[in-house]
Amino acid sequence: MQPFKTPSKRSSKKDDSDDGSDDSLLFNSKHLYTPCTIIKSLEENTDKGSKGKGSNSKKNKKRRATVQPVGGPALVKTRDGTLYKIRDATKLIALTSPDDYVGLNDVLHMANITESSLLHALRVRYKRDTIYTSAGPILISVNPYKPIITQQGESIYSEQTMLRYRTSANFSEEEPHLFQVADRAYSAMMDSVHIVPNLEDADADRSMDSPKNHRMGSGQVLNQSIIISGESGAGKTEATKYIMKYLARITTKKNKWSSKENPPFLSPDGKAMATLEERVLSSNPLLETFGNAQTLRNDNSSRFGKYIHINFSTEKGIIMGARVSNYLLEKTRITTQIEGERNYHIFYQIFAGANPELLQELGLDVGTESFRYLGYRSSPNTESDKSNFVETMECLSNVGLATEEQNTVMGMTAAVLHIGNISFEETDNDEDHSAVITEDSRPSLQKACALLGLKESDVADAILTKLLTINGKSIKKPSTMAMAEDKRDALAKMTYSYLFLWLVKSINITLSQHETDSFARNDAKQTGFIGVLDIYGFECFDVNGYEQLLINYCNEKLQRHFNRHVFEVEQKLYASEGVDWTYITFNDNQPCLELIEGGAGLVGILNTLDDSFSGMGSSREKDVTFVSQLHKLFGSVAGTKNTNGGHDYFVTPKFGNDRQFSISHYAGEVRYTVDGFVEKNMESTSNELKDLGSTSTIPLARDVFGVPASNDDRRSSIRGFSVASQFKQSLQSLVGDLEMTQPHYIRCIKPNLKKASDLFNAGEVLKQLRYSGMMEAIRIRREGYALREDHNSFYNRFSVLLSADDLNGGMGIDQLVSVLSKRLNVSDADWQIGHSKIFLRRELSDKLERLAKLRVHRAARTLSRFGRLVASRRASVLLVTWMKFRLSMMKKYKANKASSRIAATYRMYLQVKILKSCINAVVKIQSHQRKIAAKLVARRLRDPHCGMSHRELNELLRSETNCLENAIDSQDFKRAANIEEKVYVLNRKKTL
Numbered sequence: 004m005q006p007f008k009t010p011s012k013r014s015s016k017k018d019d020s021d022d023g024s025d026d027s028l029l030f031n032s033k034h035l036y037t038p039c040t041i042i043k044s045l046e047e048n049t050d051k052g053s054k055g056k057g058s059n060s061k062k063n064k065k066r067r068a069t070v071q072p073v074g075g076p077a078l079v080k081t082r083d084g085t086l087y088k089i090r091d092a093t094k095l096i097a098l099t100s101p102d103d104y105v106g107l108n109d110v111l112h113m114a115n116i117t118e119s120s121l122l123h124a125l126r127v128r129y130k131r132d133t134i135y136t137s138a139g140p141i142l143i144s145v146n147p148y149k150p151i152i153t154q155q156g157e158s159i160y161s162e163q164t165m166l167r168y169r170t171s172a173n174f175s176e177e178e179p180h181l182f183q184v185a186d187r188a189y190s191a192m193m194d195s196v197h198i199v200p201n202l203e204d205a206d207a208d209r210s211m212d213s214p215k216n217h218r219m220g221s222g223q224v225l226n227q228s229i230i231i232s233g234e235s236g237a238g239k240t241e242a243t244k245y246i247m248k249y250l251a252r253i254t255t256k257k258n259k260w261s262s263k264e265n266p267p268f269l270s271p272d273g274k275a276m277a278t279l280e281e282r283v284l285s286s287n288p289l290l291e292t293f294g295n296a297q298t299l300r301n302d303n304s305s306r307f308g309k310y311i312h313i314n315f316s317t318e319k320g321i322i323m324g325a326r327v328s329n330y331l332l333e334k335t336r337i338t339t340q341i342e343g344e345r346n347y348h349i350f351y352q353i354f355a356g357a358n359p360e361l362l363q364e365l366g367l368d369v370g371t372e373s374f375r376y377l378g379y380r381s382s383p384n385t386e387s388d389k390s391n392f393v394e395t396m397e398c399l400s401n402v403g404l405a406t407e408e409q410n411t412v413m414g415m416t417a418a419v420l421h422i423g424n425i426s427f428e429e430t431d432n433d434e435d436h437s438a439v440i441t442e443d444s445r446p447s448l449q450k451a452c453a454l455l456g457l458k459e460s461d462v463a464d465a466i467l468t469k470l471l472t473i474n475g476k477s478i479k480k481p482s483t484m485a486m487a488e489d490k491r492d493a494l495a496k497m498t499y500s501y502l503f504l505w506l507v508k509s510i511n512i513t514l515s516q517h518e519t520d521s522f523a524r525n526d527a528k529q530t531g532f533i534g535v536l537d538i539y540g541f542e543c544f545d546v547n548g549y550e551q552l553l554i555n556y557c558n559e560k561l562q563r564h565f566n567r568h569v570f571e572v573e574q575k576l577y578a579s580e581g582v583d584w585t586y587i588t589f590n591d592n593q594p595c596l597e598l599i600e601g602g603a604g605l606v607g608i609l610n611t612l613d614d615s616f617s618g619m620g621s622s623r624e625k626d627v628t629f630v631s632q633l634h635k636l637f638g639s640v641a642g643t644k645n646t647n648g649g650h651d652y653f654v655t656p657k658f659g660n661d662r663q664f665s666i667s668h669y670a671g672e673v674r675y676t677v678d679g680f681v682e683k684n685m686e687s688t689s690n691e692l693k694d695l696g697s698t699s700t701i702p703l704a705r706d707v708f709g710v711p712a713s714n715d716d717r718r719s720s721i722r723g724f725s726v727a728s729q730f731k732q733s734l735q736s737l738v739g740d741l742e743m744t745q746p747h748y749i750r751c752i753k754p755n756l757k758k759a760s761d762l763f764n765a766g767e768v769l770k771q772l773r774y775s776g777m778m779e780a781i782r783i784r785r786e787g788y789a790l791r792e793d794h795n796s797f798y799n800r801f802s803v804l805l806s807a808d809d810l811n812g813g814m815g816i817d818q819l820v821s822v823l824s825k826r827l828n829v830s831d832a833d834w835q836i837g838h839s840k841i842f843l844r845r846e847l848s849d850k851l852e853r854l855a856k857l858r859v860h861r862a863a864r865t866l867s868r869f870g871r872l873v874a875s876r877r878a879s880v881l882l883v884t885w886m887k888f889r890l891s892m893m894k895k896y897k898a899n900k901a902s903s904r905i906a907a908t909y910r911m912y913l914q915v916k917i918l919k920s921c922i923n924a925v926v927k928i929q930s931h932q933r934k935i936a937a938k939l940v941a942r943r944l945r946d947p948h949c950g951m952s953h954r955e956l957n958e959l960l961r962s963e964t965n966c967l968e969n970a971i972d973s974q975d976f977k978r979a980a981n982i983e984e985k986v987y988v989l990n991r992k993k994t995l
């Protein structure tokens with residue numbers, strides 16, 4: 004599929020989303036899992052077919068909106084508006100259910116789980132930083148490539164989170180998490196023996212005391228395993244570390260966990276040791292230092308598989324010890340690395356972290372660019388290498404190594420680099436072209452020998468000659484340049500890989516010792532274990548070699564275990580419930596395993612490879628013999644499988660079958676190129692080199708070289724045995740171990756190839772989901788009875804579907820099933836009633852869910868209608884009462900108002916009455932007064948001198964008389980007449 008129009012801003016996405024034009028890659032396309040709509044079909048025929056009808060542009064538009072996926076190319080538009088041309092519209096998969104868009108915690112709860120809905124669910128969750136998703140019992144983890152902080156501002160791996168998962172009584176309500184898986188394993192182990200852990204001095208903070216620990220078990224310890232798989236960089240090792248941290252934390256008291264001041268524990272030989280929990284955790288950095296390297300896919304890529312077996316006391320719930328098993332350390336990295344990758348971390352850590360004296364002592368004061376095995380490349384002294392060196396030394400102390408021994412370990416590591424600097428030249432005048440060590444590189448040989456405690460001449464001899472046994476006699480044959488270089492590299496690989504194995508052994512010794520003063524640990528009698536497996540996932544590259552064959556073989560083996568577990572657990576459950584399980588099938592990959600490892604009368608690919616070593620010819624010729632032998636034994640018509648005579652899982656390629664063969668693995672077909680198979684399988688470490696180790700003058704170095712000869716049956720190489728047969732043995736033992744356990748699966752997924760955060764490449768993720776066997780697990784679950792539920796819970800949920808009439812026939816699960824069977828017309832195979840559970844097919848369970856939802860919906864509607872009725876009645880009653888109340892209030896108000904008006908009026912009337920009477924009185928008084936005044940006035944008018952005393956009258960009379968006389972005198976007779984009148988009146992008055 005190619006972008007139809009690629010706007011410039013989108014072109015940057017192209018490398019992550021574009022997937023070429025190969026039809027088979029269509030499903031890997033990111034776009035197919037991005038909701039999109041078909042804009043139009045690009046099929047020529049379709050256009051022709053619609054000629055005439057479609058000439059009208061309006062009609063065309065209408066048609067576009069309802070384009071149905073018909074075969075052939077089509078133009079689609081994704082949600083972000085990008086247009087893409089796809090090759091086959093029928094390959095678009097519809098996301099039908101609303102659940103498909105939600106991103107449920109458990110994808111098995113989705114109504115119809117398909118590759119696309121699973122993928123979309125993971126994408127939705129990843130976008131909201133929920134990197135863990137359950138698929139039933141399996142945990143899918145998508146690498147976030149960034150620390151994830153919760154809304155509360157704490158890391159998703161914080162101590163609080165650990166305690167929350169420990170104390171949570173209901174797991175199904177918690178988000179899926181690594182801690183959930185770890186806790187499930189721990190609780191299952193503890194519960195199996197019906198023990199309630201009871202540590203001395205249990206403090207309140209101790210998370211052991213969880214409700215989950217109080218269940219009854221069978222008495223027999225049920226060991227657990229956590230199998231973490233995924234491709235390089237998917238987050239397996241990080242997950243392993245978090246799981247171990249969790250197990251160490253929940254089994255340790257807080258004060259012990261955080262205190263650095265506690266006096267150190269002493270090992271039996273008196274050495275100071277870290278606590279067992281600390282030692283278990285510090286085994287991780289040490290293994291990473293010596294077994295991890297920076298690769299193109301992962302900056303801290305584990306170049307070995309590991310299985311950590313942690314023992315617990317099932318009485319006390321505490322860690323009793325641990326054991327690490329390692330698988331297939333990548334040895335070619337010790338001598339060569341491709342551009343952009345590095346050798347094992349330890350080499351760079353020494354250069355960055357060791358003090359100048361130590362560097363000088365080790366002969367490393369010249370810098371990384373002087374060493375062939377470091378690619379003659381200068382490596383900057385990074386801060387992380389420097390600090391990791393300090394941590395490495397601390398971890399070496401933690402595993403009980405004294406400073407001197409630590410220096411020997413560093414010395415042996417440095418010796419590997421010095422061995423790498425040994426160069427050769429051909430001797431003059433020698434027909435055999437035998438090699439000698441160049442004078443320039445002699446100091447490197449000397450330094451390597453000094454650091455390993457070996458004799459220079461012995462080492463030179465072992466490298467430069469080959470010991471042959473002819474007719475019972477041993478003779479030495481000089482090596483050619485190529486042979487000498489091979490042997491030099493073999494010596495370096497041997498030294499480093501033995502050192503690695505010895506470190507693992509040392510770690511195991513210290514992890515098996517517990518503190519001498521630990522009463523709890525010494526006292527523990529019954530133990531159980533949890534195994535944590537961090538192992539490489541299925542690999543399919545452009546060119547697949549020997550390592551891929553072994554890795555994929557390992558994955559086939561684990562896949563069988565996984566399938567069997569998923570299937571058998573189902574079967575067991577069905578059997579214990581008395582349910583017929585013949586309805587489900589399982590794709591057994593046993594024939595593919597037999598093809599690889601042999602069995603059932605088959606010789607097997609690996610045995611054929613072992614056999615190919617004997618015989619004459621160069622290793623290249625032996626590779627050719629090997630592949631032709633494979634085609635003879637298992638092949639059929641080229642390019643096909645499953646035809647007459649051939650093995651079902653072996654595919655003969657159409658081209659290049661002289662160097663290639665293919666195996667049809669559970670995750671897909673892988674084509675292997677046999678170059679170097681025979682040599683890698685036999686590990687060209689010659690006997691002379693192997694014997695060298697025992698001659699070392701340094702006891703610890705002798706110890707190191709002696710490791711593979713010990714009884715450790717998990718090592719990856721044993722003298723005289725092929726790598727493949729060793730690997731097969733260790734896998735057998737691993738699977739044997741796993742078989743004794745209850746497994747828990749974690750599938751780690753790498754969301755993109757850029758090691759970038761917030762980038763989800765659907766094609767990459769889908770490939771890994773297929774490789775991890777997830778689809779098969781989901782298929783098994785879906786093909787069986789997807790839903791299983793306790794009778795009570797089922798009855799409670801679905802009895803709503805029974806009417807009152809149905810209940811006349813009785814109650815209980817049988818009645819429910821018989822009524823619904825009849826009503827829904829379903830067969831017996833669709834559901835079965837077990838002793839305690841009922842089992843249903845996905846389709847039927849979905850149907851019932853829908854019906855129950857409908858029923859509940861209807862009931863809810865009826866209820867709400869009834870509710871509304873009741874509410875309206877109540878409302879009307881309330882309203883009436885209220886109205887009555889209001890009316891009465893109004894009446895009362897009116898009455899009050901009227902009465903107060905009456906009272907006021909009455910009061911007014913009274914007042915008016917009083918006022919009136921007052922006014923009357925006043926008027927009366929006034930009139931009386933006026934009468935008196937008027938009388939007075941009248942009297943005055945009538946008699947102006949009334950009221951005058953006799954004396955006053957006399958005086959007035961006299962003054963008037965005088966005036967009269969004056970008037971007469973003045974002869975004013977008019978005035979005199981007036982005055983005379985007045986005097987007359989006055990005299991008269993006087994006489995009265």
Ligand SMILES: Nc1ncnc2c1ncn2[C@@H]1O[C@H](COP(=O)(O)OP(=O)(O)O)[C@@H](O)[C@H]1O
Nearest residue numbers: 148149150234235236237238239240241301303
């Ligand atoms: N849970 C996680 N949170 C944040 N980063 C992670 C997480 N898991 C892995 N990573 C990142 O991815 C890198 C590769 O992880 P690692 O566990 O080494 O992969 P693997 O072991 O599968 O090859 C780590 O170095 C780290 O940067």
Ligand SMILES: [Mg+2]
Nearest residue numbers: 239240304305
């Ligand atoms: Mg790893």
